[in-house]
Every structure is written in C-alpha cells, then in structure tokens.
Amino acid sequence: xxxxxxxxxxxxxxxxxxxxxxxxxxxxxxxxxxxxxxxxxxxxxxxxxxxxxxxxxxxxxxxxxxxxxxxxxxxxxxxxxxxxxxxxxxxxxxxxxxxxxxxxxxxxxxxxxxxxxxxxxxxxxxxxxxxxxxxxxxxxxxxxxxxxxxxxxxxxxxxxxxxxxxxxxxxxxxxxxxxxxxxxxxxxxxxxxxxxxxxxxxxxxxxxxxxxxxxxxxxxxxxxxxxxxxxxxxxxxxxxxxxxxxxxxxxxxxxxxxxxxxxxxxxxxxxxxxxxxxxxxxxxxxxxxxxxxxxxxxxxxxxxxxxxxxxxxxxxxxxxxxxxxxxxxxxxxxxxxxxxxxxxxxxxxxxxxxxxxxxxxxxxxxxxxxxxxxxxxxxxxxxxxxxxxxxxxxxxxxxxxxxxxxxxxxxxxxxxxxx
Numbered sequence: 001x002x003x004x005x006x007x008x009x010x011x012x013x014x015x016x017x018x019x020x021x022x023x024x025x026x027x028x029x030x031x032x033x034x035x036x037x038x039x040x041x042x043x044x045x046x047x048x049x050x051x052x053x054x055x056x057x058x059x060x061x062x063x064x065x066x067x068x069x070x071x072x073x074x075x076x077x078x079x080x081x082x083x084x085x086x087x088x089x090x091x092x093x094x095x096x097x098x099x100x101x102x103x104x105x106x107x108x109x110x111x112x113x114x115x116x117x118x119x120x121x122x123x124x125x126x127x128x129x130x131x132x133x134x135x136x137x138x139x140x141x142x143x144x145x146x147x148x149x150x151x152x153x154x155x156x157x158x159x160x161x162x163x164x165x166x167x168x169x170x171x172x173x174x175x176x177x178x179x180x181x182x183x184x185x186x187x188x189x190x191x192x193x194x195x196x197x198x199x200x201x202x203x204x205x206x207x208x209x210x211x212x213x214x215x216x217x218x219x220x221x222x223x224x225x226x227x228x229x230x231x232x233x234x235x236x237x238x239x240x241x242x243x244x245x246x247x248x249x250x251x252x253x254x255x256x257x258x259x260x261x262x263x264x265x266x267x268x269x270x271x272x273x274x275x276x277x278x279x280x281x282x283x284x285x286x287x288x289x290x291x292x293x294x295x296x297x298x299x300x301x302x303x304x305x306x307x308x309x310x311x312x313x314x315x316x317x318x319x320x321x322x323x324x325x326x327x328x329x330x331x332x333x334x335x336x337x338x339x340x341x342x343x344x345x346x347x348x349x350x351x352x353x354x355x356x357x358x359x360x361x362x363x364x365x366x367x368x369x370x371x372x373x374x375x376x377x378x379x380x381x382x383x384x385x386x387x388x389x390x391x392x393x394x395x396x397x398x399x400x401x402x403x404x405x406x407x408x409x410x411x412x413x414x415x416x417x418x419x
Contacts, residue, residue: 006050030050030054036074263388284296359386
C-alpha cells in the first residue's frame with residue numbers, strides 16, 4: 001500500500017480559481033475518472049477527476065479554497081508503488097464523468113458528442129443551475145454557438161422528460177455536502193416533510209423552471225356583488241343563504257375564459273408549434289390542508305348554478321382535508337384559483353399549475369375610498385393577482401382578461417342569473 005498525492009493538473013488559463021464542490025470524503029473509495037472537486041472561474045466550471053484507483057486517506061481542500069495547477073487536492077492510498085504512480089501524470093479527461101451520487105430520475109436525452117476535444121461549454125450560472133436540479137449537464141444539448149449550454153436548454157431538458165402522460169417523474173436533486181451542519185450553530189429538530197408537500201414540490205419546481213411567469217396585479221370592485229350575496233334568502237324558509245364569495249369568482253372566471261380561450265389551454269411542447277384549446281371548464285381550487293396544498297377540480301362549472309358550485313366547494317375541500325380525494329380529480333384543469341382572502345394579505349405571485357397556462361390569486365377584500373362618478377365613495381375592493389405563461393399570453397391580453405374579469409365581478413350582475 002502506497003500513498004499518492006493527487007494534485008490539480010494543467011488547467012490551461014485557470015489560475016487561483018475557486019473550489020465550489022468537494023465531491024469525495026475521507027475514507028471513500030474512488031476509481032479512475034471519478035470526479036473529485038469542481039472548480040469555477042468567471043468563464044466556466046470544470047470537474048477535476050482522479051487518475052488512479054484508491055481510498056481517500058486525507059483531504060487537503062475545502063469549498064471556497066483557491067487552487068491552481070499543482071495544488072494538492074488529497075492523498076490517495078493505492079496498492080501500486082510510488083514509482084509506477086509517478087510515471088503517470090494526472091490529467092483531465094476530455095469529458096468528465098457525471099456524478100453518480102444521486103441520479104435525476106428523468107429520461108435523459110442522449111446527445112451525440114463525437115469528436116469532442118474540450119470540456120462541454122457552459123456558463124458557470126448554467127452549471128450551477130443544472131447541479132441544483134440534479135441534471136447531468138453533459139446530457140443537455142446546447143443551443144448557443146459551439147453547443148454552449150444555457151439555462152433555457154436545461155429547462156427544456158427537464159420539461160420534455162419530467163412529465164409524460166400526466167404523470168410527473170420525480171427529479172431528485174444531487175445531494176450537495178454543506179461545509180457546516182445546522183447543528184453546529186445550535187439545537188435543531190429533524191422532521192419529515194408531509195408527503196403532499198413533497199409531491200407538490202415536484203410540480204412546483206417543474207412549473208417554475210418550465211414556464212416564464214409574469215403576474216398582473218389589479219383590483220376588482222365587488223361592492224354590488226357583496227351586497228347581492230349578503231341579501232340572498234331561501235324562498236321557502238326566509239333564512240339567509242350562505243354562499244362563499246369564491247363561488248361567484250369561479251362563475252365570473254368561467255365567463256372570462258369563454259371570451260379569452262387562450263387562457264383555457266395547455267402547451268405540451270412549444271417547439272411543436274401546437275397548443276391544446278380546451279372546450280371544457282374545469283376550475284382548480286387550491287385547498288389548504290394540514291398535509292399541504294391540494295388542487296382538486298370543479299368539473300363543468302359553466303353548466304352549474306352558483307349555489308351548486310358553493311356546495312361542491314365545501315365537499316371537495318373536505319375530501320382533500322381527509323385525504324379522500326380521488327387522484328384523478330387533481331388533474332385535467334382549465335385554470336386554477338388560489339385564495340388567501342380567508343387568511344389575509346393582498347397581492348402575491350401564484351405559481352401556475354402546470355400544464356395550465358394561468359392562475360388567479362385572490363387576496364382579502366377591503367373597503368376603500370374610490371373616486372367614482374365625480375366623488376369619493378366607499379367601495380369593497382378585491383385584490384387580483386393573475387400569473388400567466390408568457391410564451392402563449394402577452395401582457396396586453398392579460399390586462400384585457402383582468403378587465404373583463406373585473407366587469408364580471410362588478411356592476412353587470414351577470415352572475416345573478418346563475419344563482
């Protein structure tokens with residue numbers, strides 16, 4: 001058993017570059033070409049591989065260190081003798097081997113890279129983004145000059161392969177070793193993340209990395225709507241009928257979706273140049289449960305009265321809170337509404353529920369002094385936060401959609417006919 005010093009080989013123009021990852025630990029067995037560290041300059045990132053098999057005896061480097069050619073990385077215990085080891089100078093392979101600590105469970109696009117003589121060109125920002133998603137950047141086809149990979153290429157790689165037949169395949173980020181543990185700074189408690197939140201995180205991550213989100217903020221005057229809603233009584237008993245404001249908002253939203261069909265669509269692959277326009281109106285409702293957020297669908301809302309919508313809202317919310325909702329009811333939506341009105345707050349930026357192309361966020365309504373008809377009046381104003389997919393919906397269309405929605409919630413009383 002002999003010891004071999006593994007040093008930074010000739011890395012060309014790179015000098016005093018920062019170590020951004022240490023990929024091995026003391027006592028770990030490595031084989032030739034296994035990556036040891038990742039270094040990053042202002043131009044690119046490089047993984048430094050091992051040129052020998054062996055066991056890591058000691059590490060001489062940590063994240064944040066600056067290294068150059070000849071800097072000692074680690075000492076490797078090896079069964080070959082030193083004379084043999086010294087004959088072979090460590091060097092970087094043309095294409096570093098991908099890290100296999102945790103593989104992203106997505107179908108990988110096999111890209112032909114024959115005759116590659118240089119490290120895959122990619123910006124440090126793109127490499128970091130790929131690491132955070134657990135994507136092997138060497139499997140991503142670059143769209144820039146000389147095959148350079150940018151963030152959009154990684155997003156496309158994930159979106160094309162992470163969703164298939166309405167089933168999300170979990171993307172497991174590569175485990176990154178922190179320089180310090182949380183417990184180094186005080187007492188901590190480890191808890192399991194609720195299963196619903198773990199599953200939702202997959203959808204949210206995919207949506208955020210796939211869809212270019214833009215949010216339009218506005219306010220709707222719902223004074224007449226609230227007056228009408230609070231005046232509803234049963235014709236037989238004379239008792240007040242309690243209908244949630246959300247039921248009115250659902251009906252108003254459907255009326256706007258009919259007028260703006262692109263909001264009731266989905267894009268499966270933008271490169272295909274095709275979009276799916278839905279002829280049904282199934283509205284997703286974000287339900288807050290103790291286990292996490294769930295989004296069941298109200299089916300065929302266009303054919304239902306507001307009283308029935310209000311009843312079904314209560315039913316599906318209860319099913320979600322008791323974890324009895326059918327899985328199929330979480331799919332196949334037209335557009336989603338997420339409301340914070342019962343909790344508080346005004347404007348926010350809701351994340352689109354992929355594969356939908358828009359989501360409506362509702363804040364808490366409040367009375368405000370509004371200048372109307374030549375004088376200030378007390379009006380009930382409802383905050384609206386409309387997030388939309390900018391690939392298919394532009395800002396002008398989003399503004400028109402919000403204007404139409406405000407009219408549907410306002411003085412025109414269209415919703416009265418559907419009580």
